[in-house]
Amino acid sequence: MTLSLNIDALKHSLGQWETDPTGAGHLARHLAQAVTREHVGAGYDVVVGQYLAKTNFIDRMEALAAELRAEFTHFVLVVDQRTLASRLLGRARAPERLEHRVTSQLLSEADVPRLVSSMEALVKKRPSTVPIDASDTPADTMDRILVRLYDDGL
Numbered sequence: 001m002t003l004s005l006n007i008d009a010l011k012h013s014l015g016q017w018e019t020d021p022t023g024a025g026h027l028a029r030h031l032a033q034a035v036t037r038e039h040v041g042a043g044y045d046v047v048v049g050q051y052l053a054k055t056n057f058i059d060r061m062e063a064l065a066a067e068l069r070a071e072f073t074h075f076v077l078v079v080d081q082r083t084l085a086s087r088l089l090g091r092a093r094a095p096e097r098l099e100h101r102v103t104s105q106l107l108s109e110a111d112v113p114r115l116v117s118s119m120e121a122l123v124k125k126r127p128s129t130v131p132i133d134a135s136d137t138p139a140d141t142m143d144r145i146l147v148r149l150y151d152d153g154l
Contacts, residue, residue, distance in 0.1 A: 053118035077134035
């Protein structure tokens, strides 16, 4: 019963989110906290996948986990600039989900250095963050996460 919580999907499910994407993003994060509170409170795990370069939401989710006496692990998926540029280009050519289409309108290859450096800065700012090499396939990345969770006792 682990919940995979996609904040972008929450945001995009709000009516007229495109007229106020920032406001919709804030509301989606508040909704994510409410859903997390309910689900973790019922004894289940929640996984939130989201690009976050700022720590406000991460800090709030960590505080919520502490309040609920749940474990909190913050993973950052790390790729080099070439890999990220290739993935962004591939998503732009053939978006599989709405958030891919939206991201393709907002980001370009010129944004890649900033995006990669923002994750490096985030890892430095939050020493408890667990960086995960995500340069291979999604299955390989998931295996690395599971190894860190189970073999390292996280």
